[in-house]
Amino acid sequence: MAILAIFLYAGGPLAAGESVPIRNCTWCHGTSAQGFATAPRLAGQRHQYILNQLLSFKRHTRDNPPSKENMWDAVANLSPQSARGLATYFSTLPPRAANDGDPEFAAVGKKIYELGIPEANVVACVVCHGPNAEGVREIPRLAGLAYSYLKTRLEQWGQGYHAAAWPMPRIASTLSPHEVHALASYLSFVR
Amino acid sequence: MRGTRGVFPPTSWHRSAVTVGVVVVVASLLAIGFAPAGRSHDRAAAGHSAHGLQAKLEYCKTCHGLSGEGYQGYFSMPRLAGQQPKYLENQLQAFIERRRTNPVMFNVAHALSPSIVSALAAHFRDLNPRPAGGGPKEHVATGKTIYDDGLPEANVPACSACHGPEAKGQDEIPRLAGQLFPYTVKELTNWSKERGQGGTKADTSAIMTPTAHNLTQSQIAAIAAYLSYLK
Numbered sequence: 181m182a183i184l185a186i187f188l189y190a191g192g193p194l195a196a197g198e199s200v201p202i203r204n205c206t207w208c209h210g211t212s213a214q215g216f217a218t219a220p221r222l223a224g225q226r227h228q229y230i231l232n233q234l235l236s237f238k239r240h241t242r243d244n245p246p247s248k249e250n251m252w253d254a255v256a257n258l259s260p261q262s263a264r265g266l267a268t269y270f271s272t273l274p275p276r277a278a279n280d281g282d283p284e285f286a287a288v289g290k291k292i293y294e295l296g297i298p299e300a301n302v303v304a305c306v307v308c309h310g311p312n313a314e315g316v317r318e319i320p321r322l323a324g325l326a327y328s329y330l331k332t333r334l335e336q337w338g339q340g341y342h343a344a345a346w347p348m349p350r351i352a353s354t355l356s357p358h359e360v361h362a363l364a365s366y367l368s369f370v371r
Numbered sequence: 372m373r374g375t376r377g378v379f380p381p382t383s384w385h386r387s388a389v390t391v392g393v394v395v396v397v398a399s400l401l402a403i404g405f406a407p408a409g410r411s412h413d414r415a416a417a418g419h420s421a422h423g424l425q426a427k428l429e430y431c432k433t434c435h436g437l438s439g440e441g442y443q444g445y446f447s448m449p450r451l452a453g454q455q456p457k458y459l460e461n462q463l464q465a466f467i468e469r470r471r472t473n474p475v476m477f478n479v480a481h482a483l484s485p486s487i488v489s490a491l492a493a494h495f496r497d498l499n500p501r502p503a504g505g506g507p508k509e510h511v512a513t514g515k516t517i518y519d520d521g522l523p524e525a526n527v528p529a530c531s532a533c534h535g536p537e538a539k540g541q542d543e544i545p546r547l548a549g550q551l552f553p554y555t556v557k558e559l560t561n562w563s564k565e566r567g568q569g570g571t572k573a574d575t576s577a578i579m580t581p582t583a584h585n586l587t588q589s590q591i592a593a594i595a596a597y598l599s600y601l602k
Contacts, residue, residue: 295475298482301430304475308434308444316445347433354430 200265208250213270215278218246220329224275228318230267234258236344244333244341277324281365289366292359302354303347305363313370323370330364419487427487428494438500440549447554452500456492458545461575463488470569471576502549506596510589514597517590527585530594533578538601543575548601555595559583 206212208219215221222230236242237251238258255263281289293313296304308319315321322330336342337352355363419427434448435441441450451459465471466480483491506514518538521529533544540546547555558565562583566576586594 303433310445
């Protein structure tokens with residue numbers, strides 16, 4: 181047992197339920213869960229959102245290519261208890277900001293985030309995701325996520341993937357490529 | 372409209388002008404080609420296209436729910452289903468005149484023509500989804516008593532006197548039945564900070580000011596809980 185405990189502990193601090201397979205996640209999402217490449221930051225993400233996403237991978241309703249390729253198999257044998265343990269662990273880690281967007285477009289993105297573009301029927305993100313893009317309940321935190329992740333998610337909703345996540349598919353379909361660029365840039369800098 | 376959007380979005384006034392221009396042209400063509408004589412919605416048909424109305428409805432429902440049932444995001448987006456058209460029109464005007472402060476709805480309201488407002492209000496009036504509920508059930512009975520009878524000793528009149536025994540409202544008095552619990556709580560709690568902000572401009576919200584002030588937080592929660600389940 182002691183050897184096993186040392187082995188598990190080497191992967192970083194574990195949540196109260198020490199059997200939670202955190203290391204399986206951090207291979208891709210980073211040792212402090214700040215995200216890496218297509219794997220988004222999990223640190224500071226909303227507990228209920230993480231749980232819902234794990235479920236949507238399991239049910240194959242989140243079907244955009246990176247999810248299908250990486251997450252469907254990853255969660256196939258995840259127990260509800262482990263899912264809750266992972267959600268608790270990752271949601272309580274302090275998040276950093278990616279800061280990897282285009283700074284010249286951050287102001288344009290901020291305006292769309294806060295006010296939408298009523299004349300083009302683009303809704304304001306702030307009403308659901310909050311003034312600091314912190315999210316609430318099952319609505320995800322967007323602050324500081326990587327530019328490429330945010331951009332890809334919006335693009336793939338616009339292409340019809342992950343249709344179950346209403347209203348995001350509809351919202352994404354109203355955004356032009358420039359507006360996606362501006363929003364993803366802005367959000368990458370929000371703390 | 373997507374084609375007109377450049378690298379830097381034009382100002383809202385510029386975009387409004389473009390939109391109005393397009394809408395007027397499209398509407399004129401439609402009016403010549405399609406408007407049946409003697410239709411009751413002539414006024415609406417004259418100011419916007421069917422496509423424009425459909426797109427705007429989808430826009431409203433993105434936040435207020437597919438059936439207008441309301442949605443609790445980070446902020447509360449109230450139920451619009453079954454709402455009195457006059458109340459909706461009055462509130463949209465209040466956002467524009469900043470009698471009611473809400474930066475998002477100020478922008479939303481600015482992009483709506485009078486004819487499209489009428490068409491949107493008529494659409495939401497006719498929706499009747501189940502109430503979202505969500506208020507604490509243990510307070511529903513207290514809420515009903517306050518709603519039906521008021522609190523005479525605290526100078527709170529019966530809500531039912533104006534909003535109706537079934538809370539359906541009338542004209543500029545809003546329907547309250549089925550409203551989101553956190554929305555009703557927020558409005559009654561912040562009444563004089565959000566409503567009637569236009570200085571000397573006349574605003575029907577003044578009627579509610581003393582009543583909102585005379586309610587305690589637990590009484591507000593009870594009323595809101597009762598309304599959140601009311602069909």
